[in-house]
Amino acid sequence: YDYDGPHVVTQVPGPRSKMLLKSLDNIQNTEAVQFFCDFKKSRGNWLVDADGNRLLDVYMQIASLPLGYNHPAVVSALTDENNLSAFVNRPALGVLPPVDFPDTLQKLLQVAPPGFCQVQTMACGTCANENAFKAVFFWYRARQRGSLIPTEEELESCMRHEEPGSPNLTILGFEGGFHGRTIGCLSSSHSAPLHKVDMPVLDWPIAPFPVTKHPLDVNAQENRLEEERCLDKVFQLMQEYKNKGRPVAGVVVEPIQSEGGDRHASNSFFRQLRKLAKENRSAFVVDEVQTGAGLTGKMWAHEHWGLEESPDIVTFSKKMVIGGLYFKEEFRPKGAMRIMNTWLGDPAKLVILEAVLNVIQQDRLLDNMTETGQVILQGLEKIQDKHAEVFSNARGRGAFCAVDFPNTSTRDRAVATLRNKGVQCAGCGAKALRIRPALIFQPHHARMFLDILEDTALEL
Amino acid sequence: YDYDGPHVVTQVPGPRSKMLLKSLDNIQNTEAVQFFCDFKKSRGNWLVDADGNRLLDVYMQIASLPLGYNHPAVVSALTDENNLSAFVNRPALGVLPPVDFPDTLQKLLQVAPPGFCQVQTMACGTCANENAFKAVFFWYRARQRGSLIPTEEELESCMRHEEPGSPNLTILGFEGGFHGRTIGCLSSSHSAPLHKVDMPVLDWPIAPFPVTKHPLDVNAQENRLEEERCLDKVFQLMQEYKNKGRPVAGVVVEPIQSEGGDRHASNSFFRQLRKLAKENRSAFVVDEVQTGAGLTGKMWAHEHWGLEESPDIVTFSKKMVIGGLYFKEEFRPKGAMRIMNTWLGDPAKLVILEAVLNVIQQDRLLDNMTETGQVILQGLEKIQDKHAEVFSNARGRGAFCAVDFPNTSTRDRAVATLRNKGVQCAGCGAKALRIRPALIFQPHHARMFLDILEDTALEL
Ligand code: FES
Numbered sequence: 001y002d003y004d005g006p007h008v009v010t011q012v013p014g015p016r017s018k019m020l021l022k023s024l025d026n027i028q029n030t031e032a033v034q035f036f037c038d039f040k041k042s043r044g045n046w047l048v049d050a051d052g053n054r055l056l057d058v059y060m061q062i063a064s065l066p067l068g069y070n071h072p073a074v075v076s077a078l079t080d081e082n083n084l085s086a087f088v089n090r091p092a093l094g095v096l097p098p099v100d101f102p103d104t105l106q107k108l109l110q111v112a113p114p115g116f117c118q119v120q121t122m123a124c125g126t127c128a129n130e131n132a133f134k135a136v137f138f139w140y141r142a143r144q145r146g147s148l149i150p151t152e153e154e155l156e157s158c159m160r161h162e163e164p165g166s167p168n169l170t171i172l173g174f175e176g177g178f179h180g181r182t183i184g185c186l187s188s189s190h191s192a193p194l195h196k197v198d199m200p201v202l203d204w205p206i207a208p209f210p211v212t213k214h215p216l217d218v219n220a221q222e223n224r225l226e227e228e229r230c231l232d233k234v235f236q237l238m239q240e241y242k243n244k245g246r247p248v249a250g251v252v253v254e255p256i257q258s259e260g261g262d263r264h265a266s267n268s269f270f271r272q273l274r275k276l277a278k279e280n281r282s283a284f285v286v287d288e289v290q291t292g293a294g295l296t297g298k299m300w301a302h303e304h305w306g307l308e309e310s311p312d313i314v315t316f317s318k319k320m321v322i323g324g325l326y327f328k329e330e331f332r333p334k335g336a337m338r339i340m341n342t343w344l345g346d347p348a349k350l351v352i353l354e355a356v357l358n359v360i361q362q363d364r365l366l367d368n369m370t371e372t373g374q375v376i377l378q379g380l381e382k383i384q385d386k387h388a389e390v391f392s393n394a395r396g397r398g399a400f401c402a403v404d405f406p407n408t409s410t411r412d413r414a415v416a417t418l419r420n421k422g423v424q425c426a427g428c429g430a431k432a433l434r435i436r437p438a439l440i441f442q443p444h445h446a447r448m449f450l451d452i453l454e455d456t457a458l459e460l
Numbered sequence: 461y462d463y464d465g466p467h468v469v470t471q472v473p474g475p476r477s478k479m480l481l482k483s484l485d486n487i488q489n490t491e492a493v494q495f496f497c498d499f500k501k502s503r504g505n506w507l508v509d510a511d512g513n514r515l516l517d518v519y520m521q522i523a524s525l526p527l528g529y530n531h532p533a534v535v536s537a538l539t540d541e542n543n544l545s546a547f548v549n550r551p552a553l554g555v556l557p558p559v560d561f562p563d564t565l566q567k568l569l570q571v572a573p574p575g576f577c578q579v580q581t582m583a584c585g586t587c588a589n590e591n592a593f594k595a596v597f598f599w600y601r602a603r604q605r606g607s608l609i610p611t612e613e614e615l616e617s618c619m620r621h622e623e624p625g626s627p628n629l630t631i632l633g634f635e636g637g638f639h640g641r642t643i644g645c646l647s648s649s650h651s652a653p654l655h656k657v658d659m660p661v662l663d664w665p666i667a668p669f670p671v672t673k674h675p676l677d678v679n680a681q682e683n684r685l686e687e688e689r690c691l692d693k694v695f696q697l698m699q700e701y702k703n704k705g706r707p708v709a710g711v712v713v714e715p716i717q718s719e720g721g722d723r724h725a726s727n728s729f730f731r732q733l734r735k736l737a738k739e740n741r742s743a744f745v746v747d748e749v750q751t752g753a754g755l756t757g758k759m760w761a762h763e764h765w766g767l768e769e770s771p772d773i774v775t776f777s778k779k780m781v782i783g784g785l786y787f788k789e790e791f792r793p794k795g796a797m798r799i800m801n802t803w804l805g806d807p808a809k810l811v812i813l814e815a816v817l818n819v820i821q822q823d824r825l826l827d828n829m830t831e832t833g834q835v836i837l838q839g840l841e842k843i844q845d846k847h848a849e850v851f852s853n854a855r856g857r858g859a860f861c862a863v864d865f866p867n868t869s870t871r872d873r874a875v876a877t878l879r880n881k882g883v884q885c886a887g888c889g890a891k892a893l894r895i896r897p898a899l900i901f902q903p904h905h906a907r908m909f910l911d912i913l914e915d916t917a918l919e920l
Contacts, residue, residue: 016559023562027569028580031796036559039549050559061552062802074548079539087547087808088534089499090781092521095886099476099496099510102483109487120488123583126801130642134659141658155653161663165653169660181801182590183662184643193615193625194797198601199594200629202643202660203621318802321550336491337654341586341641342522342778348547348808426555 001072003046005448006422007054014051034419034426042069045438045445047424055424058449062426063258063290063436066319066356071440077355086347093121093344094337104350108324111357113300115310116326121345125289125317126180128325129252131339132313133184135331136250136283137169138338143281148334169249170202170241172234172282174209176260176429179252179287188252191260191429205237205248209257210265214395215381220266227269231276238280250283250312251276255301255397258290261429262402264395267305274307283331286311293319294360294439297370297398304397319439321356322349365439373398375443376435379450387457393432399446401435402428410460417456423449461532463506465908466882467514474511494879494886502529505898505905507884515884518909522886523718523750523896526779526816531900537815546807553581553804554797564810568784571817573760575770576786581805585749585777586640588785589712591799592773593644595791596710596743597629598798603741608794629709630662630701632694632742634669636720636889639712639747648712651720651889665697665708669717670725674855675841680726687729691736698740710743710772711736715761715857718750721889722862724855727765734767743791746771753779754820754899757830757858764857779899781816782809825899833858835903836895839910847917853892859906861895862888870920877916883909 013035036050158165173188187202213219257263277284291301317323380394405411473495496510618625633648647662673679717723737744751761777783840854865871
């Protein structure tokens with residue numbers, strides 16, 4: 001089932017990818033396309049491209065394929081006649097769920113973060129986050145007015161976009177944070193100007209996220225000062241926005257800022273942030289769209305923090321196959337149709353997720369991520385010691401790893417070189433290379449990757 | 461393949477649905493759930509529920525299933541080994557498309573509205589609309605600054621949510637319009653206070669939508685005055701917002717306001733609106749999420765209008781199986797990653813769509829919608845003449861029909877009564893019953909529906 005190594009026969013992208021790119025470019029913008037994939041030939045950790053190049057994939061479709069390509073368990077879920085109906089008849093889950101829906105959701109709850117027994121499916125990470133914010137606003141307003149039921153004045157003023165019906169509530173996000181690209185998500189995302197420019201947004205508060213030094217424990221004292229600076233600023237922003245009549249109804253944060261360049265903070269930072277949110281009566285939303293589903297060695301990255309009180313809402317998507325949000329009971333919306341859309345997810349994706357979760361458990365893939373992650377991180381640190389002029393700041397949690405290059409152009413050259421040497425990977429932030437393999441990425445795959453990475457350093 | 465009539469053995473929802481509702485209610489809000497569905501037993505226009513009740517379905521999962529339940533063409537697309545890979549390996553379409561993606565998109569383009577040769581897939585109607593607005597803002601700003609490339613000042617100011625990088629642009633929507641429930645979509649949607657209340661939104665202009673009388677031709681003169689009033693107000697709002705420094709970058713409208721209560725306007729109204737948008741240098745976005753894909757007897761409802769110049773962007777989802785937007789070349793974003801998210805749709809849904817489009821063509825389902833629609837509308841008019849105290853304002857385009865009840869509670873009682881007599885349907889707006897069958901709904905199904913509807917009138 002596994003291939004035994006990369007096999008590169010053309011430049012990547014090769015001639016066939018280039019030809020396909022021309023056809024696609026007649027139809028839509030293609031400036032982000034890397035190459036075309038032959039998914040039928042791809043297997044496990046190996047992505048085969050249109051020209052027959054076989055690459056070791058440590059990117060996995062923007063960190064979204066949990067078990068790599070054509071995993072037998074997923075194939076057999078797909079070809080099981082019992083599941084056919086879920087693929088053929090996509091329901092409106094919020095009004096007409098299938099008979100097996102409560103049972104299926106139990107499977108989602110079995111892997112819920114500690115403290116959660118409520119879940120709402122969505123179709124992607126963006127609607128997961130937009131609806132998390134909605135749940136926060138509903139909760140906040142209900143408490144403010146002392147009633148779950150909106151007043152006549154609110155129902156009438158919201159139709160004119162006026163207070164009190166359209167309240168001036170905000171979600172506090174962090175510099176370097178990323179939560180999606182719709183207007184609500186964008187208003188809380190601050191990872192790259194090109195995501196935000198030219199777009200009208202809600203002017204929500206932006207807090208600094210600690211710029212920490214790695215390894216975190218070696219630089220603990222310096223990092224602590226930096227984290228305190230950021231927490232102080234969060235506190236100040238909360239006061240400032242309250243005084244402006246635009247209270248912070250919720251705080252949203254990623255356990256590792258993923259699009260923003262794999263920026264980490266200490267467990268203690270997150271514990272204090274959680275407390276700060278609570279003290280300010282703001283909801284604490286943890287966006288696990290990229291960090292969730294096992295890559296860090298735990299099902300949910302925030303389980304590493306040792307929180308006294310769990311988050312209020314945890315959002316997911318990507319490797320979870322389906323989007324959605326876990327939420328505490330008090331964030332459960334009251335009234336019909338307040339958290340709603342046509343599909344609210346897709347039972348077809350739940351069929352696949354069930355197969356994935358079984359494999360994660362049977363094959364002990366969380367342990368695999370811890371073990372493989374150690375190989376990756378130790379390998380990165382070793383290479384960084386040998387080639388300090390190229391690599392710095394090796395960091396990771398489980399197999400969710402990254403390393404920095406001196407600048408964007410060197411990083412981008414490295415990504416291209418790696419590809420031509422048989423590794424499919426991608427950057428994040430200004431100068432990081434992010435490593436986001438499938439959960440079946442094993443120590444021997446990690447060693448192959450590290451060897452090629454070291455080779456690459458010599459060519460930059 | 462077809463069943464020959466409804467078969468109701470319990471109250472709907474029956475005891476099993478009620479039991480399942482309890483389990484589901486432990487996990488999430490269920491206030492909008494009607495009953496649970498047994499999709500394996502459902503066929504064609506017939507929805508079978510958890511208790512074995514078989515209902516003639518004129519709602520079709522909120523107007524989203526194009527060919528009804530378990531259509532053989534969809535089943536065979538699903539079980540075709542050649543398609544397996546598309547279901548197992550969901551790619552990040554914007555960066556690593558599958559080799560057959562350009563060909564697949566050609567199929568989407570073959571059914572494009574006249575004037576379009578560009579298309580971008582999305583995963584639902586909400587992201588279709590949010591991204592249509594983005595494309596509008598990018599286009600508008602590029603023209604304003606005379607360059608496709610944002611300035612340094614813009615890139616820097618947008619990170620602080622300040623002008624010029626975060627411009628104060630607006631999208632004009634209509635009273636009664638509905639485009640989705642994320643913050644951008646909500647800011648342009650005005651169909652129901654319960655969608656909007658407690659949510660911070662962008663204060664975008666809201667124009668009145670004509671309240672027309674049916675049949676449109678009989679009441680042409682009165683309707684014309686009403687439509688002129690609305691167009692004048694659109695013009696005024698455009699001036700007003702320009703003067704406020706918050707120009708209307710785009711106008712978004714549905715061909716029939718669907719969630720808002722099936723509100724129609726004349727072809728001439730839409731032709732004038734299109735011109736008005738152009739004169740104001742605003743983009744003209746037509747939201748065909750509910751009206752598209754054939755129910756009106758044409759692939760796209762706006763094809764009925766006889767526009768001189770096609771819309772700038774047309775959004776779709778629901779019966780199209782996949783979400784997305786058709787756009788004119790000048791609305792194609794320039795620069796990588798500006799219209800982007802992890803999945804950008806789903807090739808699995810394109811496999812199903814291809815099967816659906818083939819059936820639409822081979823079985824001449826657009827003609828079927830025209831023919832069946834006539835039966836429905838004439839039937840509604842006849843029943844309304846006989847029971848004027850119960851029904852009014854029968855209206856429709858193709859099989860996309862509706863009729864009003866005296867008030868919300870009578871309408872809601874009618875929906876419940878219809879269900880217990882073997883018809884699955886739903887309301888929209890304050891007092892309308894909306895009819896949204898699958899494209900395979902035939903005249904004899906329409907007659908069954910009409911008979912039961914007339915029966916129901918006697919019981920209200
Ligand atoms: S916004 Fe999530 S699928 Fe469309």
